[in-house]
Amino acid sequence: MATLTVPAALPDAAEDAEQLHKAFAGWGTNENLIITILAHRNAAQRKLIREVYTSTYGEDLLKALDKELSSDFERAVHLFALDPAERDAYLANEATKKFSSSNWALIEIACTRSSEDLFQARRAYHSLYKKSIEEDVAHHTTGDYRKLLVPLVSSYRYEGPEINTSLAKSEAKILHEKISHKAYADEELIRIIATRSKAQLGATLNHYNNEYGNAITKVPETFGIALAVFNSYRILLKMILDLKADPKDDYLKLLRATIKCLTCPEKYFEKVLRLAINRLGTDEGALTRVVTTRAEVDLQRIKEEYYRRNSVPLDRAIAKDTHGDYEKMLLELVGRSDA
Amino acid sequence: MATLTVPAALPDAAEDAEQLHKAFAGWGTNENLIITILAHRNAAQRKLIREVYTSTYGEDLLKALDKELSSDFERAVHLFALDPAERDAYLANEATKKFSSSNWALIEIACTRSSEDLFQARRAYHSLYKKSIEEDVAHHTTGDYRKLLVPLVSSYRYEGPEINTSLAKSEAKILHEKISHKAYADEELIRIIATRSKAQLGATLNHYNNEYGNAITKVPETFGIALAVFNSYRILLKMILDLKADPKDDYLKLLRATIKCLTCPEKYFEKVLRLAINRLGTDEGALTRVVTTRAEVDLQRIKEEYYRRNSVPLDRAIAKDTHGDYEKMLLELVGRSDA
Known part of the structure; x- marks a missing residue:
């Protein structure tokens, strides 16, 4: 579920373009106006505004924005404004x-x-x-x-719901063999991960967990994951844990991220946000990327995951770590929590 | 250039569908009528006929065809009728x-x-x-x-005409190194062939020939290729010849075919047709595939190439090797030569 909100009474694209043009005019820039408009229009609406802006003022809206804005705020507005x-x-x-x-x-x-x-x-x-x-x-x-x-x-990838159970079993076996032998870049392992549909991969990882996850109940405490959380992770966890063999290996990290992205993107994005926020100096690159790319897709679910994992609403965490127009832009996209 | 011809006064799709339905009715099938219609309609027209046929007679035209026809003729009609x-x-x-x-x-x-x-x-x-x-x-x-x-x-692949000359030089060098060491499945070699645009690959192979093709003038006779032909092959030839190292190696054959398909498809298809026809027992699978997939694209150029290489018009070669409705269908798609 998206967090993007669009006003019920929507100005037409020409009006939005005119307001944006005004926001750039004269001394100083009206950042609030820019945020009010661009953070609350969907992709189709933003595209139309950009087209109307170009035909009316003979300049690409994104170029005009880049001239007026700067730093993290510029990047957030620019990224979100893009198709x-x-x-x-x-x-x-x-x-x-x-x-x-x-x-x-x-x-x-x-x-x-x-x-x-x-x-x-x-x-x-x-x-x-x-x-x-x-x-x-x-x-x-x-x-x-x-x-x-x-x-x-x-x-x-094929995106239908069809699952081939015997294939899931045989490929879970292949994955287990390769991972047991630490052959993390084996071509069969990569083939399975890179070509199978997400539904088929889900079935394969589920089988992986059932077949090879006997000792797994001991694991959550080791990794500080509460048992309640663990259950929702079930399908994913065993294989991800098996891939923890060498936490310093960057390729392994990438492989784990791949599997998380394919099987439970909201958990993956929650972690990216958590790591971007909970560190010395915010990672604005990652924060902006996740908020702008997910606001129109599944940021609501990522927020829920974030709160469940960190006991702090995402918007408060962002507000604490950012400031100024950049903070305002992100918060408009993320939406305020009721908590 | 295509060889497909469409009558100037075209019946509408409903009429075509009705005629086809009649061709299937009663005792025996009117194969000539099927050929007259389906071998002379373009992809959009065939698609429309199929839609109208389904909505009028409640059956997929292709299934009806498969029931009525058989063997090589069935396959030719079926393949060509498909989108x-x-x-x-x-x-x-x-x-x-x-x-x-x-x-x-x-x-x-x-x-x-x-x-x-x-x-x-x-x-x-x-x-x-x-x-x-x-x-x-x-x-x-x-x-x-x-x-x-x-x-x-x-x-x-990117399909624009832009070429990066320094990249062409550096990648020609990589290709030459890999081929010199018989590393035909090297990942750099495959990367270049599998990802670069056809224009960029053309520039790279051209450079390959200029830089590494010094001794090449001796080559044509060895391979029985007349010098006139050789010149039009120039860009391609050096690398293809370098890949002739082991003619029994099936992977190498596939790699050569890949490069020919990417750089001069009409020469590639001419050879497939030549090999399909000039052998004991025609290879109908290959013959049908090339004729049905290229009739609407570049079969005219393939025919010219065929005549230049074999001194026999393609339609005569096909007529000599095939018979019956299958022959008729192919000849309608290939078109009669003026020669």
Whole structure:
């Protein structure tokens, strides 16, 4: 569920464009007006505003915004104003240029979007960068990272609910064998994760847990996870835990993130937010990315997960860690909690 | 250029559907009528006829055809009647089930279609088979075949004309190094072939030839290729020849086919037709596949290439090797030569 709210009485796109143009005019910029409009329009509405703005004022709205705004606030407004496919293309391109183990944008785009949305991002990448995502990812990565990332960003997974149970069993066995032998970049393991539908993968991981998770009840305390939480994690947990073998291994971290993104994206995003907020100096890059990419999709569920895990509402945590227009923009997108 | 011809005065889809229904009725089937209609309608027209047929007679036209027709003729009519994206999905699925070194359908679909058409085939595969192409290809292949085929069928290449010359040089060098060391399934070699745009690959292979093709003038005679032909092959030839190292290696054959499909599809298809016809017992599978998939695309250029290479018009070669309704169907699609 989205957190984005749109006013019941919506001004038309021409009016919004005019207001935005006014917000940029004269001395100083009216940041509040910009937030009021852009943080409360859906993708189709924002697209229309951008089109009307260009035809009326002869300038791209995003360029005008970039001129007027700065720093984290600029990035938040810019990212949210973008069409979702263009935004993903933009984030993916950024990630290929400065690929690091802390940058999970590619995994998020490849594994939490629908197959159709991932394809639209690939199409937007063509028109924005005159290249393909997979071309850049393959060119800028090597070894195990490349083996995992290229098929993920190239995937077009089947999205129906059909499950093949015998396949789930045989592939759970393969996964268990590979993980037991620490063959985390084995091509069979990657094949299963990169090509199977999310429903099929869910069945496989469920079987993995049932078949190979006998000793698992001991595990939660070790990892500080309450038993109640543990149950909702069940399907996922055993395999994720098996992959904890070497917490310093960045490739393993990426593999764990991949599986979380594919099987329970709201838990994955909760953790990204938690790590971005609970540290010395906020990780604004991650915070902005998650809020702007999920506000229109499932940020409500991520908020619920965040509260359940941290006993603090997400908006309060963000308010404590950020300030100024950047804080305002994020809070408008996240929505205030009732708590 | 296509060889498909459509009559100037076109009956509407309802009339075509009615005629087809009549062709199936009573004693015996009117094969000529079926050929006259279906071999002379373009993809959009055939699609409309199929829709009208279903809504009028409550049966899928393709199922009706399959009941009435048989053998090679049935397959030719069935394949051509299909929507191109569905046809590619159908051929790809068939190929994953009985993958053999003589079955190049996957390479053809991955490398000779436009990026958009390949994507439409992937989408059609979802709806027909409740799986993804890459999932089936990855599941049914192993080793080097998998390494090459999975990225090829998952690709969404950029299709613009832009070329990066320094990249072409550096990647020509990589290709030369890998091929010199017979590392034909090296991941860098596969990355370049599977992800770069066709324009970029053309520039890279051109550079490969200029830089590493010094001794090449000696080569044509060895391989029985006249010098005139050789010149038009120039860009391609050096690398293809370098890959001839071991003609018995099926993976190498597949790699050569990949490069030919990407750089000069009409030469590739000419060879498939030549091999299908010039052998003991025609290879109807390949013949039907090439004629039905290319009639609406570039069969005219393939015919020209065929004549240049064999000094026999393609239609005469087909007429000599086939008979009956199957022959008639193919000849209507190929078109009669003026020669």
